[in-house]
Amino acid sequence: MDKLAKLALLGESAKYDVCASSSATPKRFQNAEIGRTAPSGVCHSFTPDGRCVSLFKVLLSNQCEKDCLYCPNRSARDVPRSSFTPEELAGLFMEFYRRNYVEGLFLSSGVRHSTGRTMQELLETLEILRTRHRFGGYIHLKILPGAGEAEVERAIALSNRVSLNMEAPTATHLARLSRTKNFAAEIMGGLSRIHRHLRDQPGVSHSTQFIVGAAQESDRDILDSTLRLYSSYGLKRAYFSTFQPVPGTPLDSIAGSPLVREHRLYQADFLYRYYGFQMAEIPYNSAGNLDLDKDPKQAFAELHPERFPLEINRASLLELLRVPGIGPRSAKKIVWLRRENRFRSVEDLARIGVVTKRALPFILVAGKKYSSMLGQAGLSRSNYSQSSLWGDDA
Amino acid sequence: MIRCDATPASMLKAVLLSELTGLLPEISQAEAEANLFAACDQLSADDYSLEQLTRQLAEKTGGDYRWIDQYPGRRLAVMVLFNLRNSARDSKRVIFAALTEAVRNGPASSICGRSRASAVFRRRSREVGNEIHRLLGLIRFQETADGDLVAKPQLVHQTADLLLRKFQLRYPNRRLLFILPQGALCCQQGQLSFCALQDLPATVLNPTDDFANLWETYYRSQYIEARKNIRLASRFIPKKYWDWLPEGKILKQEADK
Structure with a gap:
């Protein structure tokens, strides 16, 4: 298979892996001949589905001995198979990087022959990049489930970020997706190893990915598991990928999850990470899922009318962060600006980035209320109608 | 009238001097020499130090101007620089208004864009910042036989030198060239130089490095059709870039489907 065909096949095999960020500390690999990481991620393109192309995302090989029921690369599936050699992949990546098509490398692989041997090949690719090409840019390496202590340690030494896909929140859920993964x-053993070795390597972080909707898990299951990873395993970030049935896999008859579910999970995750919410405050329905029709922050505010409205000139930063339409940046600006001058009009808030349409029902501006919470809850006056004096037939 | 250079520090000094004297600040330029104000008293902002001006103004108004040497002052200076690089024609009027507001009411108001004038100041600064951030990703280089990296960027604002300096950090051992309508801007080991297009060899002006095919193959492989969302994609890559980028034609095809 020629280079172009391999690239098409192994690029496509990696497209379901999520790796949104490419930001990292620029001090990690100094004296590099080429490449530098940026403190804020850079997107080099966007595919027609609106996803950012930041990293060169390929598999080293799509040959895999695992039989994960959802996976397009599972061993039992009849698809063309191919592999890059470490030299070939490193060279191809440098071609892309030199011309500024990508910000860094995201490298993963199917398990070819054995986990140990495949990990060695992945590490060899990274060694070539860091030593032969003296590449100082961003590398995200996917660690294979079951990788050993030494492999994890070496991977962390060579990367800016490592990740191990959790796929499902519990052992019961994972058993519905794979018969061979323990x-x-x-999974948990691997995450624990990563966490242990990361303590010695400042500037490296780790992330994980969940498949949403394939193992009949609820949003609460996923978010509880995420919280456990943040608090006990030092996880930097969790990614959620909506399950899309792949033809020729045992799960191809299951309907895909709605994309909005993934979006709601990210919103809830961000509430925890950037808005000071506790996971227990996230509102779920009786089945443990987030409301697909409503932003979780909006749902929280509507469920807690006793907390609102808040006076914008007095509310604390944490209180402001609970108002729909006010994000972390706007909240900080409000706190900073009101030291110089009080807010007196809604226009002042709109100019600094507050989404006033969403925020107004929950705030007072200089003691004045501009909108009602009733309208937000769908209880607008148009829901009421004047009774007919003579009955409907009149 | 107070004369100053088109630099953040000089413009800030002119505004401080304006607050002290009541004279209008103006950027020095050749045509201004013969304008209506030519016969008026003229002061040069650069004859005074920043420390001198802030001390005098603090004595006059009782205000606290320590922020000028701290983070808000540095942030405001970057925003002034970006406004100067914006292609809008009335940038100096907006900058002077925002700086005056910062000196009178404190820096937060101008930095966050609270008033109408400072909102324009902030928006224009963001336009330039966004162009730098976006094009840091979208500019693609072609490699010449000599190993130089050449690109033809599509710029709206005057950001070429700022971009080249950022690229130089990524490619420290390469000579980088931007081919612009008015000439070529070159950056080598952090040094910028400008040369006319006719002085450049054909290998630099039209490199034969055909990499677009490989890129298109990779780009297509990453697209998940079930998630198609052209509206989102065009928010990140505005349509004005579609004819310039190699993947623009794929976006166009998908938009037409």
Whole structure:
């Protein structure tokens, strides 16, 4: 298979892996001949689905001995198979990087022959980049489930970010997706190893990915598991990928999850990470899922009318962060600006980035209320009608 | 009238001097020499130090201007620089208004864009910042036989030198060239130089590095059709860039489907 065909095949095989960020500390690999990481991620393109192309995202090989029921690369699926050699992949990546098509490398692989051997090949690719090409830019390496202590340590030394896909929140859920993956030993054991070695390497972080909607898990299951990873395993970020059935896999008859579910999970995750929410404050329905029709922050505000309205000139930063339409940046600006001058009009808020349409029902501006919470809850006056004096037939 | 250079520090000094004297600040330029104000008293902002001016103004108004040497002052200076690089014609009027507001009411108001004038100041600064951030990703280089990296960027604002300096950090051992309508801007080991297009060899003006095919193959491989969302994609890559980027034609095809 020629280089172009391999690139098409192994690029496509990696397209379901999520790696949104490419930001990293620029001090990690100094004296590099080429490449530098940026403190804020850079997107080099966007595909027609609106996803950012930041990293050169390929598999080293799509040959895989695992039989994960959802995976397009599962061993039992009849698809063309191919592999890059470490030299070939490193060279191809440098071609892309030199011309500024990508910000860094995202490298993963199917498990070819054995986990240990595939990990060695992945590490060899990274060694070539860091030593032969003296590449100082961003590398995100996917660690394979079951990778050993030494491999994890070496991977962390060579990367800016490592990740191990959790796929499902619990062992029961994972058993519905894969018969060969061991949740306790391979997944949680792997995450624990990563966490241990990361303590010695400042500037490296780790992330994970969940498949949403394939294992009948609820949003609460996923978010509880995410919280556990943040608090006990030092996880930097969790990614959520909506399950899309792949033809020729045992799960191809299951309907895909709605994309908005993934969006709501990210919103809830951000509430925890940037808005000071506790996971227990996230509103779920009786089935443990987030409301698909409503932003979780909006749902929280509507469920807690006793907390609102808040006076914009007095509310604390944490209180402001609970108002729909006010994000972390706007909240900080409000706190900073009101030291110089009080807010007296809604226009002042709109100019600094507050989404006033959403925020107004929950705030007072200089003691004045501009909008009602009733309208937000869908209880507008148009829902009421004057009764007919003579009955409907009149 | 107070004369100053088109630099953040000089313009800030002119505004401080204006607050002290009541004279209008103006950027020095050749045509201004013969304008209506030519016969008026003229002061040069650069004859005074920033420290001198802030001390005098603090004595006059009782205000606290320590922020000028701290983070808000540095942030405001970057925003002034970006406004100067914006292609809008009335940038100096907006900058002077925003700086005057910062000196009178404190820096937060101008930095956050609270008033109408400072909102324009902030928006224009963001336009330039966004162009730098976006094009840092979208500019694609072609490699010449000598190993130089050449690009033809599509710029709206005057950001070429700022972009080249950022690229130089990524490619420290390469000579980088931007081919612009008015000439070529070159950056090598952090040094910028400008040369006329006719002085450049054909290998630099039209490099034969055909990499677009490989890129298109990769770009197509990353697209998940079930998630198609052209509206979102065009928010990140505005349509004005579609004819310039190699993947623009794929976006166009998908938009037409």
